[in-house]
Amino acid sequence: MTGKRFWSWLAVTFGGLYFLLPLVGMFDFSMRMQRGAYSFEAYRVVLADPRFQQTFGYSVVLALLTIVLGILIVVPTAYFVRLRFPGLRPIIEFITLLPLVIPPIVIVFGYIRIYNTSSILPLTGSWWGTNILLLFGYVVLSLPYMYRSVDTGLRTIDIASLTEAAQSLGAGWARILTVVILPNVFVSVLSGAFLTFAIVIGEYVFAALLNVNSFGPYMVWMGGNRAYEPSALAVIAFAITWACMGLIQLFTRFSIFSIVRR
């Protein structure tokens, strides 16, 4: 009994050391820009950099659009599959798992080949086209997380009864989805959304290969050209990831929806 606990503490201590040291190292390094003193100079420099503001703002907007588009595509699909086409479930699950199996770099390579300037749909040829392609690519990357969380949310409610109740009150499909179903799976959608945000905000490969100046490529550029600022960027990115995960925890634990549902 005590032996077991000893080994457990040992495992957790070693794990803790491995996982905390890089965070300490990153934080420590980010504070060393001014010689001989700890300071937030690196953060000041980064935050004041117009390119940071521009690329970061761009990535935030793109992440939000990814979430919205993801919800628009995933929620009706998951809903109708549960309600009307249970036979499609395995297919949909397979498709939504693909982005975890096919390396993202392969997917974006496919985009470049299919949607290049000499193709029928030359998305990469224009500013708008490129941005839309990047957005769609991010929605693809977020599919596994979005679909899984929405589907889990739908499982906990009786969508058939809710739908019939809403129909008997004269609601149409759009209304049912937005007013009845979405609020009931809101917490699940939010978990998927925050996860998507954390993944998209610093994404590099898609953006770099589509030649879009988003936050990811900006960070890599900083990494190649500066010493202390990259650490500051890493701390910021870590804080964002932490915030997203924290918010998921917060919403799933303290939401009225999940309490009511139990």
Added chain:
Amino acid sequence: MAFLDIQHLEKAFGAMRVVKDFNLGVEKGEFVSFLGPSGCGKTTVLRMVAGFETPTSGAICIEGRNITGLPANRRNIGMVFQAYALFPNLTVEENIGFGLKVAGEGKAATRSRVGEMLELIGLPQLGGRYPFQLSGGQQQRVALARALAPRPQVLLLDEPLSALDAKIRISLREEIRRIQRDLGITTIFVTHDQEEALSMSDRVVVMHQGIADQVGTPFEIYNRPTTRFVAQFVGSLNLLDANVVDAAAGKVLLGDVPVSLNRPLLGRSGERISLAARPEIVTLGRSDGDHVVLAGRIADVHFLGSVIRIRVAVEGGLLSLDTFNQPDRPPPLLGTPVEVSVSHRDLLVLAA
């Protein structure tokens, strides 16, 4: 000294004392049940015997050898759990052979013992199945065979029938007892179902808040309960409030009706006590001789078929009594004045 001897066993989880000064001697080949409401500490005692919990104090001995400090896997005690706990990745045969395999038994010996066990539980064709392919009753039989295969010194069963439906529960009850008798294995059976405990056991231990209230044969437990808890928990019971008038002469007052019990009482005069009687010993009408006779009115009649359960309002409370159905005698009407009789000897006196 008994075969399995439990002495002054105590267990506390933090500040909560769950088992208090538990003493019990189980003879070789005996079938003993622990009976008590949920949370009274039955499982905890059983788990200490099995070696899954360490007693706070006290000793557990088998054949005079103190095993209190021995780890569970060296005690040679078989255990059957409420939720079967069959290993899901092993077939029925592999489950039953598990104990022999880990003991390093040879393949041939294992196979023949497993076959023997399958015969014993009456499932000889199901050896190749996985647990999920069996019904609950079948799974519990396999769990029993698995526990018995390595020839344990003691068999422990923790509410093994609680998860099954009523019909299977009764047939499996009989089967467990048959197998236990065949093998002559010393057994402790935990249950919160009094019918199970009374029908299966050589002796019953009634537990209440971590204490063994009474230990005795089912007949003793039922007919001579020593505490109010045992009397109330085992079987149904009529309780009438009374005041002692003369302890030495056995005279009490039921309301304002004097009743003589014809035997000395332990309590002091003026003390409140309870008189208790099982429904089946109360009879309708006046019986002469060694009987207490009370007057009352019919308050309630339940026709149950072969048995009619009647409630009579008397001084001191309601009395339930059972009579057998007789085609030429319809049940009495509500409100009819009647007399009821109880033998002095069978009327229990309990502290209020």
Added chain:
Amino acid sequence: MNTSALSLPATLRPRQIISWFGVAPFFLFALLFLILPTLNIVVGAFRNAQGQATLQNLGKLFSPSIQSAFWISIELSLLTAVLGCLFGFLIAAAITLGGLPRPLRNAILTFSGVASNFAGVPLAFAFIATLGRLGFVTMLLRQWFGINLYGSGFSIVSFLGLALTYLYFQIPLMVLIITPALDGLRREWREAAESLGASGFQYWRLVALPVLWPSLLGTLALLFANAFGAVATAIALTGSSLSIAPIVLFAQIRGDVLNDPHLGYAIAFAMIMLTAIANGIYILLRMRAERWVK
């Protein structure tokens, strides 16, 4: 539903159509932006510049430089997947079965959620700041213990450095996936095994591990694919000094015009095949391991 028999056909049809409209965007989207692009690569790997069928592209994969890049990638992915599974398993076992306080378990699970998503560029920066030439731990070791990490041949821009970095998201991912599986191990199984005379080791070998097999294998395949496709971390960490498959492909795509696009197809195809094989092995083993489940 209270629809009368007469109005049934009228209401049924639009409802069916609307249902299809509900799922159609998903399929269209998946087709256009996931399946067709992937198929395009697969088909392209078997075509030459003139559009004729050929195996030449795949043949080029066996040039020494590309072959070695794939080997390094496979080794890296396999090593970090195996070590990630191992260490992740130990941590998950510690927090589920090890009798540690409940709040610690929750804290570790939350942190795992963060760390498994803290991949890519920032993670590389964190490791450079820690184990780089001027990194926190490098300096610490030199100043406190007199150990010269880089003098002994270590570099963060190496196979070992990359592996250490990948483990930072591999281990937590394993923790997150395997913890529920460990929670699913019933206490009674262990107790039943013990009462039958089994040692802790025998219980694990005969019951717990076989029960966990499918989850373990699944996670191994997932971790393999996860490491195999991780480009951003590698690029931010090493630039392109360490030649692993995704970095070679990245360079190919960037330099498309100059290089041979069909070699790119072949590399991408090989990457898909490897992750597909990993998952195929997983599915096969899982079916065998799960005979005893419905």
